[in-house]
Amino acid sequence: MIDFSMYELKEPKISAYRCESCGTLYYPAPMVCKTCNCRRDPVTDRGWEKFDLEGPCTLLSWTRLWNLPEGYTKKNMLFGIVEFENGLRASGQLEVDEPKTGMKLVSTVVESDERPGNPVKVFVFKQ
Ligand SMILES: [Zn+2]
Known part of the structure; x- marks a missing residue:
């Protein structure tokens, strides 16, 4: 961290x-x-x-996005939906090499300025 x-x-x-x-x-x-x-x-x-909203979470579902909007410098990005230990669910970026449904992750938050406009806070889920 x-x-x-x-x-x-x-x-x-x-x-x-x-x-x-x-x-x-x-x-x-x-x-x-x-x-x-x-x-x-x-x-x-x-x-x-x-x-x-932070801490350990479980990956419920994920997808890899190609054809990102203008302004992104990556070829593709992973997005996932997780469930936290308190039962709340959230979506965000996924930074793992091989995502698997049900895997344990840890949630972090970043100020993302990758897209046009003001920076926005987004979840980033990591192993
Ligand atoms: Zn109430």
Whole structure:
């Protein structure tokens, strides 16, 4: 892992949400909890706990993309869908040599500026 502390930069994170009324976890954040109908204020997030979605995960599905949009310098990229230990699922880039459904991975987050526009935070799953 890269040591960001020497640059005084915060390691990028992607947030998931927990409904404080019933404890249901979400990623991405919904406007209304489907379990208890509790509303989320998109500005204050009151009644909802935000936490970093990170750590060990399992690869559920993956694909290799060719014909990448203009601006990418690679020939192809791997994308995968993973399930975290808390049951939440997310998609992101896959950086493994031979992906296999069911393999254990670790999630990291990078600020990607590979495509036009502002950098966006994306998940990168590694072994
Ligand atoms: Zn709820």
